[in-house]
Amino acid sequence: MSTAAVQATTERPDNPNTAILEMVDVGKSYGNVNALRGVSLNVRQGEVTCVLGDNGAGKSTLIKIMAGLHDYTEGQMKVNGIQRNFGSPRAAQASGIATVYQDLALAPLMSVWRNFFLGNEIYKGPLRQLDIDGMKQIADEELTKMGIAIPDLERPVGGLSGGQRQCIAIARAIYFGAKVIILDEPTAALGVKQSGVVLKYIVKARDAGLGVVFITHNPHHAYLVGNHFVILKLGRVVLDAHRDELTLEQLTGEMAGGDELAELSHELRGIDPAKVVAPHEVQHGALDPGLSEEEVAELQSEFSDNPTAVTPRTPSEEK
Amino acid sequence: MATTATAPKGSATSRDDRVSTRSFTAILLSRPEVGALIGAIAVALLFMAVAPSFRGTGAVGTILYNSATIGMMAVPVALLMIGGEFDLSAGVAVTTSGLSAALLSWNFGLNVWVGVLLALVLSLAIGAFNGWLLNKTGLPSFLVTLGTFFALSGANLGVTRLVSGTVASSPINDMDGFESARAVFASEFAIGPVSIKIPVIYWILFTIIATYVLLRTRIGNWVFAVGGDDKAARAVGVPVNAVRVGLFMAVGFAAWFSGMHLLFEYNSIQSGEGVGKEFIFIIAAVIGGCLLTGGYGSIVGASIGALIFGMTQLGITYAGWNPDWFKTFLGVMLLLATLVNTYVKRKADAR
Numbered sequence: 001m002s003t004a005a006v007q008a009t010t011e012r013p014d015n016p017n018t019a020i021l022e023m024v025d026v027g028k029s030y031g032n033v034n035a036l037r038g039v040s041l042n043v044r045q046g047e048v049t050c051v052l053g054d055n056g057a058g059k060s061t062l063i064k065i066m067a068g069l070h071d072y073t074e075g076q077m078k079v080n081g082i083q084r085n086f087g088s089p090r091a092a093q094a095s096g097i098a099t100v101y102q103d104l105a106l107a108p109l110m111s112v113w114r115n116f117f118l119g120n121e122i123y124k125g126p127l128r129q130l131d132i133d134g135m136k137q138i139a140d141e142e143l144t145k146m147g148i149a150i151p152d153l154e155r156p157v158g159g160l161s162g163g164q165r166q167c168i169a170i171a172r173a174i175y176f177g178a179k180v181i182i183l184d185e186p187t188a189a190l191g192v193k194q195s196g197v198v199l200k201y202i203v204k205a206r207d208a209g210l211g212v213v214f215i216t217h218n219p220h221h222a223y224l225v226g227n228h229f230v231i232l233k234l235g236r237v238v239l240d241a242h243r244d245e246l247t248l249e250q251l252t253g254e255m256a257g258g259d260e261l262a263e264l265s266h267e268l269r270g271i272d273p274a275k276v277v278a279p280h281e282v283q284h285g286a287l288d289p290g291l292s293e294e295e296v297a298e299l300q301s302e303f304s305d306n307p308t309a310v311t312p313r314t315p316s317e318e319k
Numbered sequence: 320m321a322t323t324a325t326a327p328k329g330s331a332t333s334r335d336d337r338v339s340t341r342s343f344t345a346i347l348l349s350r351p352e353v354g355a356l357i358g359a360i361a362v363a364l365l366f367m368a369v370a371p372s373f374r375g376t377g378a379v380g381t382i383l384y385n386s387a388t389i390g391m392m393a394v395p396v397a398l399l400m401i402g403g404e405f406d407l408s409a410g411v412a413v414t415t416s417g418l419s420a421a422l423l424s425w426n427f428g429l430n431v432w433v434g435v436l437l438a439l440v441l442s443l444a445i446g447a448f449n450g451w452l453l454n455k456t457g458l459p460s461f462l463v464t465l466g467t468f469f470a471l472s473g474a475n476l477g478v479t480r481l482v483s484g485t486v487a488s489s490p491i492n493d494m495d496g497f498e499s500a501r502a503v504f505a506s507e508f509a510i511g512p513v514s515i516k517i518p519v520i521y522w523i524l525f526t527i528i529a530t531y532v533l534l535r536t537r538i539g540n541w542v543f544a545v546g547g548d549d550k551a552a553r554a555v556g557v558p559v560n561a562v563r564v565g566l567f568m569a570v571g572f573a574a575w576f577s578g579m580h581l582l583f584e585y586n587s588i589q590s591g592e593g594v595g596k597e598f599i600f601i602i603a604a605v606i607g608g609c610l611l612t613g614g615y616g617s618i619v620g621a622s623i624g625a626l627i628f629g630m631t632q633l634g635i636t637y638a639g640w641n642p643d644w645f646k647t648f649l650g651v652m653l654l655l656a657t658l659v660n661t662y663v664k665r666k667a668d669a670r
Contacts, residue, residue: 069554089554
């Protein structure tokens with residue numbers, strides 16, 4: 001089977017405690033903006049490393065550096081102990097780092113199996129013909145292994161649900177011999193049940209011996225599966241702790257910025273509850289029937305905060 | 320890797336019971352080329368009804384030749400469109416290629432074949448330049464190739480006048496190698512009562528090769544991906560920039576072929592030719608089911624689109640209509656075909 005150079009990668013280190021991916025004081029600046037400063041991070045085999053952070057904390061920049069989309073401007077990134085600067089996503093993949101992006105990197109109009117093997121197509125014969133049957137079979141097996149049944153692999157990916165697409169992307173990354181798999185907010189757009197399915201795959205990938213980097217802003221999801229937590233804030237690491245050193249409350253607190261949350265709740269408490277209309281006083285839809293338009297207009301000006309609560313009666317309703 | 324006849328569809332229990340299997344007609348109708356095929360049959364029937372000479376075997380050769388001159392270019396243009404890009408310079412690039420071969424071999428007294436090869440290098444270079452500029456600037460290909468379109472059409476006129484003092488290249492039919500080159504690019508043979516010009520063969524050959532590459536090779540997979548979502552393609556390791564340059568060079572190659580055919584068919588090239596042809600290639604591709612946004616389409620469809628053009632061109636003449644109306648007819652055809660394509664596709668996908 002000839003599946004490109006992706007599988008021709010270096011051996012896994014014997015010691016499972018060795019970091020596969022190690023970042024030392026990595027920084028990235030876009031012009032005069034320092035998106036990332038002095039970030040140190042270790043991704044080990046068989047561990048889920050959760051990277052948490054609010055919007056704009058630098059999570060995306062961190063992923064892009066690991067995935068080879070951007071190069072870093074400071075510090076060092078080591079893969080299997082060797083310093084690397086990835087010039088392209090292909091180079092990162094060749095070192096065993098696969099990324100499942102938020103937008104999943106699936107071409108919507110292409111069929112499931114074509115997407116599964118995109119960039120790593122299997123071909124055979126002197127004409128380098130695509131081995132379509134073989135690829136369909138593998139795609140089907142791998143997806144069934146992950147518990148997703150897609151009845152028609154010829155269907156375009158654009159017509160599948162968000163969870164199905166996520167699973168295709170994860171199954172693809174695992175199949176192509178990734179040693180580190182980076183998941184960019186995989187549960188952000190999913191429902192409760194589908195999030196659970198995705199979290200299950202994360203555990204499966206971890207148990208398969210992969211180093212998983214799980215990027216999220218949901219501490220509950222992170223705490224369910226994570227071994228190691230890193231919180232980013234304004235481009236810096238503010239917390240780097242093992243699961244044993246942390247409770248979910250602490251993690252949530254740290255993530256929300258502790259003091260800031262207290263401040264915010266204090267601020268919110270200051271809002272005068274009397275200004276808020278009590279729920280039972282507001283009836284949505286038609287109010288009292290038999291009001292003329294003038295009366296409605298009068299009421300509306302009084303309830304100007306919530307004009308939809310009062311609607312004039314239409315002639316048809318009078319019958 | 321050993322292959323099995325059909326891919327197993329997983330165990331029955333793991334199937335999603337909301338999805339039933341699709342009927343054969345639905346699968347057939349969801350092919351991109353079906354709209355073009357319906358259009359081609361309609362056009363053929365129309366002209367067979369109104370123009371008696373359209374029915375004769377003599378018309379077949381002419382129709383195929385007309386279609387081939389468009390189809391040879393429509394094939395790579397369709398590939399390019401599936402890859403998500405336009406090439407507005409495709410029409411004048413044909414003229415540039417023919418002119419450069421003629422001017423180079425005539426003015427330097429070279430063997431015609433040397434001029435032909437130099438023209439190939441130039442045509443590929445123009446394609447590569449288009450692709451490179453697109454990758455480098457990140458501008459839409461519409462703008463980039465609009466620029467090359469004007470630059471080339473100006474250079475065609477300017478250089479020809481500078482070198483030969485007229486608006487056409489000098490005839491090269493008495494030069495070394497002309498006859499053999501003519502045999503390759505502009506010969507003619509008969510199959511029974513039908514006389515076939517060689518571009519028809521090249522057209523069919525291009526269609527087969529391009530279809531094979533698109534549907535059965537990894538490069539074809541990459542073309543679909545680059546057109547469908549270039550960021551996604553790049554993220555999974557598809558060499559997006561190389562694919563784009565390659566596609567533009569394929570257009571360059573076909574432009575060289577068409578240019579050589581014109582040169583050896585007519586012995587010389589008019590420097591103002593080719594303007595407006597680029598739209599005809601694009602229309603043929605769109606009639607054939609290519610999406611303007613890329614990522615979807617068919618080479619066979621584009622060839623059928625070219626066939627519709629060939630039939631219309633000749634049909635209007637044979638029916639005794641005023642050929643002034645040709646372009647109006649084209650415009651209506653384009654709109655109808657696109658509407659039929661979207662309608663059929665939506666219906667088929669909904670089943």
